Amino acid sequence: MMEQNLQTCNELVAKFESVITNPIIKEHETYYTGVDLGTACVVLVVMNEKYEPVAGAYEYSDVVKDGMIVDYFGAITLVKKLKAKLEEQLGTQLLYAASAIPPDTESLDGGAIKNVIQSAEFEITSILDEPTAANNVLKIKNGAIVDIGGGTTGISIINNGKVVKVSDEATGGTHLTLTVAGAMHKSFDEAELFKRNKAHHQELLPILKPVIEKISTIITDQVAGYDVNDLYLVGGTACLAGIEKIIEKRTGITTHKPINPMFVTPLGIAKSC
Ligand code: ATP
Structure with a gap:
């Protein structure tokens, strides 16, 4: 069972790695974007209506330190830049996004992350905690x-x-x-x-x-x-x-x-x- 879960997780990760270089473009799809603002890297994952990865982009950056946004303007600029790159690839506007925060930091950083995502012109569908997000995949x-x-x-x-x-x-x-x-x-x-x-x-x-x-x-x-x-x-x-x-x-x-x-x-x- 555990091995099966890890294999499913690995298949999803491999699929994501492939769509970063070869996005899957279809007309009239609704897209959902996951935005992860990490210390090492800002990652955007785009999924289709069936929650399969279709595109993605990431960039190493210093906008977050120890899970907290330290460069607010830089974070907005980077999310906007990655979003624009994906929109160009997919030929459409990305509307919906979710993000995550470290557990127990809602009052500290939840607001900042929401503001970054909204400033990049996304409508936020959910902000969850990171372990729950990870377990959506690991199960x-x-x-x-x-x-x-x-x-x-x-x-x-x-x-x-x-x-x-x-x-x-x-x-x-x-x-x-x-x-x-x-x-x-x-x-x-x-x-x-x-x-x-x-x-x-x-x-x-x-x-x-x-x-x-x-x-x-x-x-x-x-x-x-x-x-x-x-x-x-x-x-x-x-x-x-x-x-x-x-x-x-x-x-x-x-x-x-x-x-x-x-x-x-x-x-x-x-x-x-
Ligand atoms: P925290 O809340 O502790 O800052 P985070 O979720 O924001 O965590 P991550 O982006 O998951 O942080 O991890 C950042 C760390 O990962 C950095 O110390 C970076 O050096 C390390 N890292 C990134 N890529 C690699 C790699 N390929 N090999 C080794 N370490 C790596």
Whole structure:
């Protein structure tokens, strides 16, 4: 069952990756757009009426830090730019959008995200929390979604298909970048680019192991007392090749990773539209 869910998730992610370069254009479709404003990347997923991905665009940017919009104008400009690119590809205007916010940040950032999306001339259909969005795709009944982002690692425990506990603890990709910068005598920005390149992951893993073990300890502490037999990794930092093996070994919990963990939440957002 778990493997089946992951396979379905991977098929959706693969389909999305293909429509980024080859959009599926049909006349008279109603489109739904998922907008994910992440620390590393802003992602727009366009789905058709059957909730199949038909187009998508993303760009690395600094408009969000640790899940919060830090460059409001830059965020609007980027969402508008990606929306315009997709509208040109599809030959029509995109009207409806959904987005997500980290759990328990509604009062802090929900308003800012709504404003960014409305300023890009979308009508908002829903704003949901990130673990619920991720689980729209993963469809986990029991287990934990571990969202390893920039500044934090978010752990959401799912019981009978519902999110029963969320936590968000400092330690994420930013700490990995700082470690790369220190070990390799690079500036933060150089280290960040170096770290994101898959070709460097094998070489980086031993240097990054202590930070990944710290993330693993956070996971162990947060799931203590809950019946969690499976972890599902999402978020930009989960893209690091081999991170899942260290986490599985350290936590002792079976760890699953989709083919591109960065696209799971954006796809789940679009599905809620
Ligand atoms: P947070 O709320 O913690 O900021 P977020 O959801 O906004 O999380 P994400 O965009 O999921 O953040 O993840 C950002 C992190 O992912 C950054 O630290 C970035 O360096 C890292 N990252 C992105 N792509 C890769 C990659 N290919 N390899 C390794 N790390 C990556």
